Amino acid sequence: MLDILDKYDVLGAFWMTIKLTVFSAIGALVIGTILAVMRVAPVAILRRLGAFYVNTVRNTPLTLILVFCSLGLLYILQINLTDPNSSTSIVDNNIRWAIVGLAAYHAAFVCEALRSGVNTVPLGQAEAARSIGLTFSQSLREVILPQAFRGSIAPLGSVLIALTKNTTVASIIGVAEASGLMKEIIENETASFGVFFIFALGFVILTLPVGILFTSLSRRLAVKR
Amino acid sequence: MDDVNPGQADRTTGETVAPDRTGGAREPMVVIEGVNKHFGDLHVLQDINLTVGKGEVVVVLGPSGSGKSTLCRAINRLETIESGTISIDGKALPEEGKALAQLRADVGMVFQSFNLFSHKTIRENVTLGPIKVRKKSKAEASTQADALLERVGVSAQADKYPAQLSGGQQQRVAIARSLAMGPKVMLFDEPTSALDPEMVNEVLDVMVGLAKEGMTMIVVTHEMGFARKAADRVVFMADGQVVEVATPEEFFTAPKSARAKDFLGKILTH
Ligand SMILES: Nc1ncnc2c1ncn2[C@@H]1O[C@H](COP(=O)(O)OP(=O)(O)O)[C@@H](O)[C@H]1O
Numbered sequence: 205m206l207d208i209l210d211k212y213d214v215l216g217a218f219w220m221t222i223k224l225t226v227f228s229a230i231g232a233l234v235i236g237t238i239l240a241v242m243r244v245a246p247v248a249i250l251r252r253l254g255a256f257y258v259n260t261v262r263n264t265p266l267t268l269i270l271v272f273c274s275l276g277l278l279y280i281l282q283i284n285l286t287d288p289n290s291s292t293s294i295v296d297n298n299i300r301w302a303i304v305g306l307a308a309y310h311a312a313f314v315c316e317a318l319r320s321g322v323n324t325v326p327l328g329q330a331e332a333a334r335s336i337g338l339t340f341s342q343s344l345r346e347v348i349l350p351q352a353f354r355g356s357i358a359p360l361g362s363v364l365i366a367l368t369k370n371t372t373v374a375s376i377i378g379v380a381e382a383s384g385l386m387k388e389i390i391e392n393e394t395a396s397f398g399v400f401f402i403f404a405l406g407f408v409i410l411t412l413p414v415g416i417l418f419t420s421l422s423r424r425l426a427v428k429r
Numbered sequence: 430m431d432d433v434n435p436g437q438a439d440r441t442t443g444e445t446v447a448p449d450r451t452g453g454a455r456e457p458m459v460v461i462e463g464v465n466k467h468f469g470d471l472h473v474l475q476d477i478n479l480t481v482g483k484g485e486v487v488v489v490l491g492p493s494g495s496g497k498s499t500l501c502r503a504i505n506r507l508e509t510i511e512s513g514t515i516s517i518d519g520k521a522l523p524e525e526g527k528a529l530a531q532l533r534a535d536v537g538m539v540f541q542s543f544n545l546f547s548h549k550t551i552r553e554n555v556t557l558g559p560i561k562v563r564k565k566s567k568a569e570a571s572t573q574a575d576a577l578l579e580r581v582g583v584s585a586q587a588d589k590y591p592a593q594l595s596g597g598q599q600q601r602v603a604i605a606r607s608l609a610m611g612p613k614v615m616l617f618d619e620p621t622s623a624l625d626p627e628m629v630n631e632v633l634d635v636m637v638g639l640a641k642e643g644m645t646m647i648v649v650t651h652e653m654g655f656a657r658k659a660a661d662r663v664v665f666m667a668d669g670q671v672v673e674v675a676t677p678e679e680f681f682t683a684p685k686s687a688r689a690k691d692f693l694g695k696i697l698t699h
């Protein structure tokens with residue numbers, strides 16, 4: 205069983221999974237925050253654009269989005285995210301497009317997590333803030349956003365865990381992450397429960413601490429009402 | 430004055446600003462003129478006229494849904510109005526922006542549900558406005574907050590969070606938070622309705638104290654005791670209209686309108 209760990213670069217594949225997760229998560233957080241601000245903005249067109257993005261992207265299978273990035277944007281439209289003449293351009297392009305696709309997809313969920321955080325803040329908090337003479341932006345900064353952020357920690361944790369597991373979809377556009385290697389091993393060797401076990405364990409090791417961290421953070425920082 | 434003519438004796442009908450304790454006339458503090466507002470088809474404020482003098486305490490009474498909260502909220506523009514004008518100390522309410530925020534700082538508001546900032550300590554609740562709006566130093570705001578918390582009897586709780594306090598304590602902190610802004614007028618929207626009965630008096634006592642010190646107050650409440658003890662006038666609202674304005678004595682012993690009689694019958698029997 206353990207010879208598999210010698211013959212194949214299992215750790216390297218999980219390292220790719222981690223890289224995909226971290227970069228996509230950062231992207232998703234940035235895009236998702238922008239979307240969330242759009243969705244609560246006092247400008248109707250921004251709200252509608254934000255809602256359109258979220259509803260479209262959230263209801264499209266991730267596989268389709270990644271295939272669109274790789275096939276549509278990279279091969280057909282020839283949009284390169286790396287130097288096309290380098291020797292590793294195909295691999296690098298696919299990795300970067302996978303990150304873009306994962307970020308764009310999970311941004312919709314980040315947006316909704318943040319919005320659910322805003323919804324945990326009772327209307328009376330904003331009214332009290334305005335009634336002592338705080339301006340709109342002061343109320344947002346001092347009263348609404350600090351509470352909204354604390355209220356969205358738990359759902360953001362769920363998005364991060366889903367993102368970690370969803371990086372496996374990147375293997376369909378040729379990114380050598382963990383699940384791709386697992387398929388390769390199963391094809392080359394006799395399929396055994398041991399192989400599944402190693403990879404399943406790998407994902408649990410990645411996601412379990414994230415879950416525990418976010419749960420404890422959200423409990424510790426929760427706003428008591 | 431022994432010949433009381435009901436047609437001209439404003440002081441006994443309560444329709445104009447009540448005189449101050451020395452019998453002198455009061456300057457107007459809140460002037461509401463011809464105010465109308467709809468919620469959809471519901472005409473929730475119908476041509477409201479009311480002037481509240483400096484240092485005057487006005488209690489607003491009326492059945493649920495009669496528009497008392499909406500009127501209160503319109504005075505510091507948490508609700509917009511469609512026509513008419515509202516002015517505070519001679520200044521018309523600005524539409525929005527910085528000027529509105531400045532004016533709101535002069536109008537204290539105490540809500541039924543307290544609405545203390547849940548993520549801030551009691552002291553931070555009281556210092557936030559003075560620091561951000563009045564631009565006081567942290568130390569100065571803190572000293573003032575401690576004095577105010579002492580005054581409303583919750584100084585021992587200053588470092589706790591709102592959820593750790595009883596309802597009565599929270600409402601007294603909410604009053605301190607408003608007072609910290611040095612308001613010209615205080616609005617109270619059913620400040621004791623969400624409280625357990627044994628906590629009602631601790632809040633009313635603070636309010637009676639404020640009234641005695643000469644704070645201008647508009648108080649929506651069904652607490653007869655407070656109205657009799659502290660109010661200069663009672664305003665009775667029904668279906669979006671001001672139906673009757675009278676002194677507390679007059680209103681509770683001899684209400685004129687059928688609506689008021691009916692209303693008093695209901696709240697006095699339980
Ligand atoms: N934001 C709102 N949207 C629609 N209707 C409202 C709103 N706020 C209050 N109303 C309605 O306006 C009427 C007056 O409400 P309110 O001023 O709260 O009365 P009160 O405080 O006297 O009980 C009620 O019928 C209420 O249902």
Ligand SMILES: [Mg+2]
Pocket residue numbers: 497498499619
């Ligand atoms: Mg009300």
